[in-house]
Amino acid sequence: MDDTNPPAARTLDHWISGARVSGTSSRTSPVFDPATGQTTAMVPLASKDEVDAAVKTAVAAASDWRHSSLSRRAAVLFAFRELLHARTDELAAIVTSEHGKVLSDAAGEIARGLENVEFATGIPQLLKGGFSEQASAGVDVYSLRQPLGVVAGITPFNFPVMVPLWMCANAIACGNAFILKPSEKDPSAALFLAELWKEAGLPDGVFTVVHGDKEAVDTILDHEDIAAVSFVGSTPVARYIYERGTANGKRVQALGGAKNHALVLPDADIDLAADAIVSAAYGAAGERCMALSVAVAVGDVADDLVSAIQERLPSLRVGPGAEPGTDMGPLITREHRDRVAGYIGAGAEAGAKVVVDGREQAVPEGGFFLGMTLLDEVTPQMTVYTDEIFGPVLSVVRVATFDEGLALINANQYANGTAIFTRDGGAARKFKSEVQVGMVGVNVPIPVPVAYYSFGGWKDSLFGDTHMYGPEGVSFYTRGKVVTERWPDPATSSVDLGFPRTR
Numbered sequence: 001m002d003d004t005n006p007p008a009a010r011t012l013d014h015w016i017s018g019a020r021v022s023g024t025s026s027r028t029s030p031v032f033d034p035a036t037g038q039t040t041a042m043v044p045l046a047s048k049d050e051v052d053a054a055v056k057t058a059v060a061a062a063s064d065w066r067h068s069s070l071s072r073r074a075a076v077l078f079a080f081r082e083l084l085h086a087r088t089d090e091l092a093a094i095v096t097s098e099h100g101k102v103l104s105d106a107a108g109e110i111a112r113g114l115e116n117v118e119f120a121t122g123i124p125q126l127l128k129g130g131f132s133e134q135a136s137a138g139v140d141v142y143s144l145r146q147p148l149g150v151v152a153g154i155t156p157f158n159f160p161v162m163v164p165l166w167m168c169a170n171a172i173a174c175g176n177a178f179i180l181k182p183s184e185k186d187p188s189a190a191l192f193l194a195e196l197w198k199e200a201g202l203p204d205g206v207f208t209v210v211h212g213d214k215e216a217v218d219t220i221l222d223h224e225d226i227a228a229v230s231f232v233g234s235t236p237v238a239r240y241i242y243e244r245g246t247a248n249g250k251r252v253q254a255l256g257g258a259k260n261h262a263l264v265l266p267d268a269d270i271d272l273a274a275d276a277i278v279s280a281a282y283g284a285a286g287e288r289c290m291a292l293s294v295a296v297a298v299g300d301v302a303d304d305l306v307s308a309i310q311e312r313l314p315s316l317r318v319g320p321g322a323e324p325g326t327d328m329g330p331l332i333t334r335e336h337r338d339r340v341a342g343y344i345g346a347g348a349e350a351g352a353k354v355v356v357d358g359r360e361q362a363v364p365e366g367g368f369f370l371g372m373t374l375l376d377e378v379t380p381q382m383t384v385y386t387d388e389i390f391g392p393v394l395s396v397v398r399v400a401t402f403d404e405g406l407a408l409i410n411a412n413q414y415a416n417g418t419a420i421f422t423r424d425g426g427a428a429r430k431f432k433s434e435v436q437v438g439m440v441g442v443n444v445p446i447p448v449p450v451a452y453y454s455f456g457g458w459k460d461s462l463f464g465d466t467h468m469y470g471p472e473g474v475s476f477y478t479r480g481k482v483v484t485e486r487w488p489d490p491a492t493s494s495v496d497l498g499f500p501r502t503r
């Protein structure tokens, strides 16, 4: 296998103060093309000193940007939106070359990210406060929201465009400077976004990219000039980010991992459910935080559902994401591919029925490919059920009743997304009401909220109390202030030591 560093592998830069800046730490990490297994770039890993220098420029930029008018901010966001739209194909190609997902999927993530930019163009409306004239005699009261200063985003490999846009569009629109620490596995998309922000007219220093690993992250978490941290990634790291960031007095929203269940009731349309579950289980090779990785089959629907899913798999093509006709690309790294394959073996050993074994599927040589796996008769004790696998492995758990299925979902440590497939409105209503999960789909397999709602799971899928983007994103990136104001005639003034009450 060739994952050595070919002579042409370039070294990427950070983006500081509106320009590319070479790393000086002498630590780097390889970036692979997962479809070939080759190293295509080296990403610099910032030292504490480099992060400190980047924060300094962001602090200076934030103090000006907070005074920019709302119409100027909206104009920059509109220009950024147009550029992102016009250059989607280029950006999608970058995403595919480092992440591996198919081009249409990469374009889809950009489109969902764009929604957040479009939402943020409405910032003049979103930041409108309340005003109460004559709250007391001669007294007016009004509220406003102000930026925090410098805020940071730490993002995962699986959505190198969409997740940064979940954060930076609102953060910048609210008047903050934003520092992005993207995943070191697919870092080039962040630099492309930086170029577009500059072209859109964003002042230098308002959007910064520092690449790195734990050293850069810890520097962000400890830095006294960073007011808030948004994180998306795995649960152990999310918990760590939340605990260390909040211990340092920061606002933190930390979104973690997932194990999303689809509950399929006996009255569901089997073809509709199978199409949806196959799409949501194997799309992006299962490397989505909203991937459906468990199908919970209620009663006698199980045999038909498993057959319908199985029937659909042979026609799906596994190959390089950039090749037309590919349905599913490779996994992100060789280690991750091997780890996912290990789960299939563990599932089989623990007694799961391997209906389709992705390890046996013919896949292109060289890259980090793994075929699609379907496991039936999975039980809640097996590691294929308890762990987030983050690969193209779908587990079917058989239960006797709706209540048993609901209890299974509610007992899981993760609670990001879930979906129910049924034609029974009453059952769907009970499910929506009683399921302990943050995002719910009814006959919708991947219920990622549109940008004018907010995104977030419950339990171990989110640490903190603010969901990401949408209205909750605007409040996360701003601090509220309430002004009570009067302009009395000084001649009427007198001393009164009583607690002020309204009149």
Ligand code: NAD
Binding pocket: 154, 155, 156, 157, 158, 159, 163, 181, 182, 183, 184, 212, 213, 214, 217, 218, 232, 233, 234, 235, 237, 238, 255, 256, 257, 258, 288, 289, 388, 390, 416, 457, 461
């Ligand atoms: P990850 O947790 O390994 O990495 C996320 C970020 O944290 C990266 O920028 C990485 O450099 C940094 N990081 C990793 N280890 C660290 C450590 N020990 N200390 C400090 N920083 C560290 O996640 P990933 O593998 O890039 O992404 C996949 C995970 O993200 C999955 O668990 C998936 O469910 C989750 N995810 C969740 C959501 C959501 O909305 N809840 C969305 C996308 C991805």
